[in-house]
Amino acid sequence: MSQTVILKVPMSCEGCAGVVKEVLETMEGVESLDINMAEQKVTVKGKVKPDDVLQIVMSKRKRATLWEAEAKPADNAAGT
Template sequence: TVELKVAMSCGGCAGAVKRVLGKLEGVESYDIDLEKQKVTVKASVPPETVLETVSKTGKATSFWVEE
């Protein structure tokens, strides 16, 4: 499971993230929390691959760090 912090301000941003994750092979499921700007992805690919793929949306993306 990979947790990412993604700068999303609207449903359109979340839609862009959904599109790229939908095309990535190895993604089993994902959950987008627009309020927290958090994307949780269950995938069989390396976390770096998921991060790189979501970054292609042009949104600021980083690994989620618990505070």
């Protein structure tokens, strides 16, 4: 089943984005990807697992998180 995985990945230059793009293009199951440097956001679509996508990006970029994980603390704080 195809799904969308969104990561928050700190990228300061085209070289950083290129490294992320290169590693994801070689990942099995990836159908498409979009890198938005302004938002520090990487969107991957395909037959992939979120944890697998995160791990492969973290193998090249030390800091990366699932986008949803970034949003959860704010959601929890607002709901209390």
